[in-house]
Amino acid sequence: NAGVMQNPRHLVRRRGQEARLRCSPMKGHSHVYWYRQLPEEGLKFMVYLQKENIIDESGMPKERFSAEFPKEGPSILRIQQVVRGDSAAYFCASSPRDRGANEQFFGPGTRLTVL
């Protein structure tokens, strides 16, 4: 059973471009969480999604950031018009049910660098 997959592992964008980060949860998992790790800081919760629903996006910046988890395919974290401050590691986690911080399985992360 493959773990949580994230791609790309490394992404370089110039200021003003769009970044799309993909996350494929573990087989059988229908709940996805995105976290961001800024340099020298811990992972910070961004958003919690179920299939076709955003459950909690309280950690998402108000502008330029969006997330989706369609019925088919991976979850996508989209950052429009990237700025240097968006450079960070973005981690995705999945779980088999809607409750359970103890049930989150993490992917290897996507390192975004904005030039």
Next chain:
Amino acid sequence: AQSVTQPDIHITVSEGASLELRCNYSYGATPYLFWYVQSPGQGLQLLLKYFSGDTLVQGIKGFEAEFKRSQSSFNLRKPSVHWSDAAEYFCAVGALPGSSNDYKLSFGAGTTVTVRA
């Protein structure tokens, strides 16, 4: 508000020596505490977790952690380190299962462990 502090950014330890990683947390209710490890190129792997019972909890790979409520600490230890333990270690805190927002973990900045031969 919940927060986690890992005071040591980087620790170097000799193979076979003991290891202790510090973690202090701030949380307004009974915390659910975790230690994760991230090896290079891998996702975060859960080492152990705690929210009640014996304050010394055993995890995988020979790790253990001790919860000290009076010190708001949850330090991770291993008696004898192996070269494969070189990795980054994260302490995290969350709400108890069944609580609102129990999925929302707060992480420390991590401690990188280097093992020398």
